[in-house]
Amino acid sequence: MHAMQYEITLPADYDLGIIRKRVADKGHLLDAHPGLGLKAYLVRERGRDGSPVNQYAPFYxxxxxxxxxSFLWxxxxxxxxxxxxxxxxxxxxxxxxAHGAVPDAPATSTSTSTSTVTVATPATTxxxxxxxxxxxxxxxEAVERAIAEFPTHPALHTAAVAVDPSRWELVRFALWRGPAPDDVPGIRYQVLHLSCPELDRLPGGRHW
Structure with missing residues (x-):
């Protein structure tokens, strides 16, 4: 597994509706991309959740x-x-x-006279x-500790630990159904779309 992210910081008065429309129009293009576990189309909005910037920052x-x-080239x-x-x-x-306790659990169900329709709970933050x-x-040892500390919150969709050995930087990334818990540290994002064609083929636990 490889984790990847790029951050595009936008002007303070930038209309994030442009990014939302871009994702709405093009986000589905990676929904079946071979070799992709997941792509979370993320944004930060200036003044929301403590963000000082407007930013488009997809995480893979x-x-x-x-x-x-094949994506980068x-x-x-x-x-x-x-x-x-x-x-x-x-x-x-x-x-x-770490996969959420029930990754594809339905959020709600609605009944009609002939059938029950379930609606899946998406990752939203x-x-x-x-x-x-x-x-x-x-x-x-640091990596082992980070994996042992994977969140077990019922709203967890997916969590990952990865390392950049050129800078000895450890990253913890998590997707949440609904607002991220207050006690989880780090930068907070909104999820505009989630492509996860091969997420179920990424094994849980440590990757060595």
Whole structure:
């Protein structure tokens, strides 16, 4: 598993409706992308959840390197770069994953005279917390601790731990159904769309 994110910081008076429409029009294009565990189309809105900026910041969990490469060298990333300029792409090696207790549980159900229709609960918010590992820390122990501390909140959709060994930076990423719990640290995002074609093929637990 590989984690990846790029951040496009937008002007303070930028109309985020432009990003929302972009995601509404194009988000489905990765719903079946080979090798993609998930892509969370994330935004931060200035003045909301403590954000000082407007930002479009998609986060990816890749199941295969081939899938990641086909996106980065393909038309999707080219189009984004043409519209916003080519962003720096942050990359972490996946260390562990936790699926929510019931990933595809229905949120509600409505009954008609002939049938019952279930409506799945989507992930609507996300958190990302990054920390530098001091030289005095054993990185293997730090990763083990982070995996052992995976949240068990009933609103959890997916959580991942990954590491950038070039900077010894550890990232904890989580998707939530509804508002993220107050005691979860890190940057908070809104989820505009979630593509997860191969999320069920990413194993839970540690990845080594």
């Amino acid at each position: 969990l890749w199941r295969t390197v081939e899938g990641m490469n 393909g038309p999707g990333f080219r189009g984004l770069s043409a519209d916003f300029g080519r962003p720096s792409v942050r990359h972490w090696l996946g260390a562990g994953l 996300a958190t990302r917390h990054t920390v530098r590992l001091p030289e005095s820390d054993d990185p293997a």
